[in-house]
Amino acid sequence: MELKLKDLYDGFRDPKAIKSFASLIEKETEKLDTPINIMEVCGGHTHTIMKYGLPQLLPEKINFIHGPGCPVCIMPKERIDHAYILAMQEDVILVTLGDMIKVPGSKGSLQNARAKGADVRFVYSPLDTVKIALDNPDKKILFFAIGFETTTPMTAALIDTAIKRGIKNLFFHINHVTVPEVMKELIDSRDIHVNSYDNRIDAFIGPAHVSVIAGSKIYEVFPERYNKPVVVSGFEPVDVMESVYMLVRQFVQNRCELEIQYKRSVTKEGNIAAQKMIDRYFEKRELFKWRGIGNIPKSALKLKEEFSYLDAEKIYEDILPKDEIEDHKLCICGDILRGIAKPNECSVFGTVCKPSSPLGSCMVSSEGACAAYYKYGGLI
Ligand code: SF4
Numbered sequence: 001m002e003l004k005l006k007d008l009y010d011g012f013r014d015p016k017a018i019k020s021f022a023s024l025i026e027k028e029t030e031k032l033d034t035p036i037n038i039m040e041v042c043g044g045h046t047h048t049i050m051k052y053g054l055p056q057l058l059p060e061k062i063n064f065i066h067g068p069g070c071p072v073c074i075m076p077k078e079r080i081d082h083a084y085i086l087a088m089q090e091d092v093i094l095v096t097l098g099d100m101i102k103v104p105g106s107k108g109s110l111q112n113a114r115a116k117g118a119d120v121r122f123v124y125s126p127l128d129t130v131k132i133a134l135d136n137p138d139k140k141i142l143f144f145a146i147g148f149e150t151t152t153p154m155t156a157a158l159i160d161t162a163i164k165r166g167i168k169n170l171f172f173h174i175n176h177v178t179v180p181e182v183m184k185e186l187i188d189s190r191d192i193h194v195n196s197y198d199n200r201i202d203a204f205i206g207p208a209h210v211s212v213i214a215g216s217k218i219y220e221v222f223p224e225r226y227n228k229p230v231v232v233s234g235f236e237p238v239d240v241m242e243s244v245y246m247l248v249r250q251f252v253q254n255r256c257e258l259e260i261q262y263k264r265s266v267t268k269e270g271n272i273a274a275q276k277m278i279d280r281y282f283e284k285r286e287l288f289k290w291r292g293i294g295n296i297p298k299s300a301l302k303l304k305e306e307f308s309y310l311d312a313e314k315i316y317e318d319i320l321p322k323d324e325i326e327d328h329k330l331c332i333c334g335d336i337l338r339g340i341a342k343p344n345e346c347s348v349f350g351t352v353c354k355p356s357s358p359l360g361s362c363m364v365s366s367e368g369a370c371a372a373y374y375k376y377g378g379l380i
């Protein structure tokens with residue numbers, strides 16, 4: 001019998017298995033005195049949670065808090081402006097990944113830049129940029145790189161290819177960020193931010209793709225130093241339900257550990273070849289501003305000094321603005337990304353702000369929490 005793609009994931013979406021985990025979780029949760037706030041760091045998990053209505057299947061004592069796990073949502077407006085300004089240069093083709101197109105900066109989105117004549121192209125894989133560079137030798141090709149640990153190796157592979165093939169018209173604006181630092185920041189900053197929503201993070205569901213590359217070892221610090229359990233979870237609803245069950249069991253049994261639910265893809269060490277490729281070209285920035293969260297030390301990457309001749313931020317230093325830009329007054333993306341508010345608490349959610357006319361980035365990206373609430377919360 002021929003194996004179809006859906007055969008690979010069907011079992012992980014099986015309603016019976018989801019319901020079985022729901023009743024196991026309910027039984028275990030009865031043993032808990034206090035509710036648990038579980039932050040899923042990754043936007044992919046937020047979508048699974050909303051798409052399959054998992055909050056409705058879980059007891060009230062289990063509360064999902066949505067985290068900053070979308071690379072587009074956390075990009076501050078000033079860096080979106082960088083993309084816009086670079087795209088508007090006469091001899092430039094700006095290349096980036098799909099979700100960037102509609103994110104509004106202070107000057108407009110890349111879609112607006114395109115409407116004004118800019119040559120902006122979107123690729124599924126960074127390596128597709130090689131062909132664009134070879135086909136357009138008279139142009140400067142600027143790759144606007146975004147993403148967590150997941151996509152960084154692909155940017156590194158693109159740099160590697162450009163150098164090895166002697167491609168001279170390809171440059172990079174690097175916006176790669178790293179997950180553990182923002183998780184630490186969210187815990188450390190918790191007491192400062194007074195808010196309407198429950199302020200605690202009791203446990204984390206760890207990202208899937210990020211962990212495939214970086215390995216589960218990047219979360220060891222959370223149970224050890226922060227007393228927060230972490231379960232690295234797969235993307236399917238059965239994965240997420242099993243991860244919640246594993247976390248609840250830890251609380252019931254008074255354990256605080258790092259566990260991997262997504263064993264079919266994640267190891268402790270991760271993908272060593274990909275990590276080496278990242279280390280060859282990148283080093284940590286001292287500080288990087290995350291939208292709505294602020295400056296976080298060592299939470300992003302930049303090109304190493306020896307590759308600065310490829311760095312569009314340095315080459316175009318004189319025309320790229322440095323000032324910080326405020327978000328729209330009504331937009332509470334910042335609180336959502338910090339996990340202290342939910343999208344439906346925003347006064348313009350689903351009215352002024354919707355995917356066709358997004359006010360903030362959480363409504364733009366396919367991984368954004370506001371987009372997930374809009375799409376799966378009965379507002380389509
Ligand atoms: S890239 Fe994958 S792991 Fe990272 S936030 Fe997006 S969905 Fe989650």
Ligand code: SF4
Nearest residue numbers: 331332346353360370
């Ligand atoms: S609904 Fe729109 S305006 Fe409100 S927080 Fe989300 S993105 Fe921002």
